[in-house]
Amino acid sequence: MAQARRYAGGVDGNRSLERGIEILRAFRPGVDTLGNGEIAERTGLPRSTVSRLTRTLVNSGMLDEVRTERSYRLAASVISIGHAMRTGSPVLNTIGAMMRAESAKRRLNVGLATADRTMMVYLESIRYSPRAALRNVVAGQQVPMELTSLGRAYLAGIAEPERERLLKLFKRRSTAATKALLADVRRSISAVESDGFCAVSWQPAVLAVATPIVLEGLPVYALNMSLQNVDRSDALASEIGSYLNAFAAKCKEALAGREPE
């Protein structure tokens, strides 16, 4: 009776685990609860399978069940694992404090991110604000790779084949202006290669510059500095860029010291 479509993962890869992770991923930022039906829709999995997997995720503490509305939400466990990821990260451990100091010194925002598929994910984002009405740190927030300085610096830092693979994905998803966009992305990558950084303003009146951090045995990271409420100008971009280059050099030095550990 079971007409399971043959699993493509082959000998490596565990189908149920993959599917369970897919279910967790179905909870995108902003969604609170999802019912099994919605999950089945979003993931394309059979409803009965979803029913069983969500139950397992509840038992494992990754989901909380909301009996009154027959639905689920991400449980606190996921942020404790996220916290473990951040405290484990040797890069964040080493340069987190430096980033804070630099933000205060230069009076601008400093961020550190790496890639999750086609998005950049902040590991840390320090917002400079003159008054202590500080923002909450947005660790975990995602921004699109192809539109941001962070993402383009990342692209400049990774190996050729992976870069081309990602560029193809952008082509597929952005509806309009693809050609101009891709050219712009490549221009940013060249800028990183020649100047060490690239500058982008994907949000109005925000100027951001970023540079890749490439270290053996670690994913490629991107470090950025940004400033709000300014007009984009090449002079300003290169000023911030020079700060960024200097700071990135200091970071790499610090990281080189503690890496072999």
Place this chain on the structure above:
Amino acid sequence: MAQARRYAGGVDGNRSLERGIEILRAFRPGVDTLGNGEIAERTGLPRSTVSRLTRTLVNSGMLDEVRTERSYRLAASVISIGHAMRTGSPVLNTIGAMMRAESAKRRLNVGLATADRTMMVYLESIRYSPRAALRNVVAGQQVPMELTSLGRAYLAGIAEPERERLLKLFKRRSTAATKALLADVRRSISAVESDGFCAVSWQPAVLAVATPIVLEGLPVYALNMSLQNVDRSDALASEIGSYLNAFAAKCKEALAGREPE
């Protein structure tokens, strides 16, 4: 040849998914990389199984592989899921800003947490600091349930049978002073029932008071306020406690307004 011990999960529950989650959990705060061997040791799973599951987790983006040292670390994906959890949380969305305002107004730390097994996990922790040398927000950080005001307030907020189940677990794990400790926990629970809050100083010179937040269709949360560099005094505790009660009432009002949504 395969002599798999019969899976206890029965018809509900997916063994592979459970095991995969166990592997993610093996990365506790502070650990950077783990090899398959270490993971097998920590989880008690067969080495070959671990090998296959870690590969799946890499393919699913939850782990990064460090080829040079044949090991794995948590990938950025886990913090984006964590971020989704935080931005989805209706409680945090509603009272996050209020917490920040309250922290500034009362000049003390304000935190919001819920339970992950026997630990309390901060969803938000706003540290008051007179100078803007603010700390990074420690969302995701865990503190032991039985030793903290947060945890005891949580215990006071949950249903009887679940509470007794947890108390038994504490008995099992704490080596010394169990009896005195449990009595102390029960005293805190009584305090919550009579005064609305409990006060605990589990860290030297830090006074913390907490109160539960119980809402239909949501996990039980605990809200706390704390102050550093003070001596524990009942007068101070009840002063902060009254602030906390007032603030919690305001929070519950705000939450009642937006819950039915």
Place this chain on the structure above:
DNA sequence: CCCCTAATTCCACTGAGTGGAAATGCGAAG
């Protein structure tokens, strides 16, 4: 109260997953 919708459980089937053994890879020592 009864229908309608959606989630859950049932069930027979089978291939996905298993774990011990063998092979492979990697680093260190000679």
Place this chain on the structure above:
DNA sequence: CTTCGCATTTCCACTCAGTGGAATTAGGGG
């Protein structure tokens, strides 16, 4: 460069865990 020793990965035959369509149950609205 070769050999040894350890750890990880691959192989493989076996079988039970997992599957998904159908039946059932549970809610919620009229």
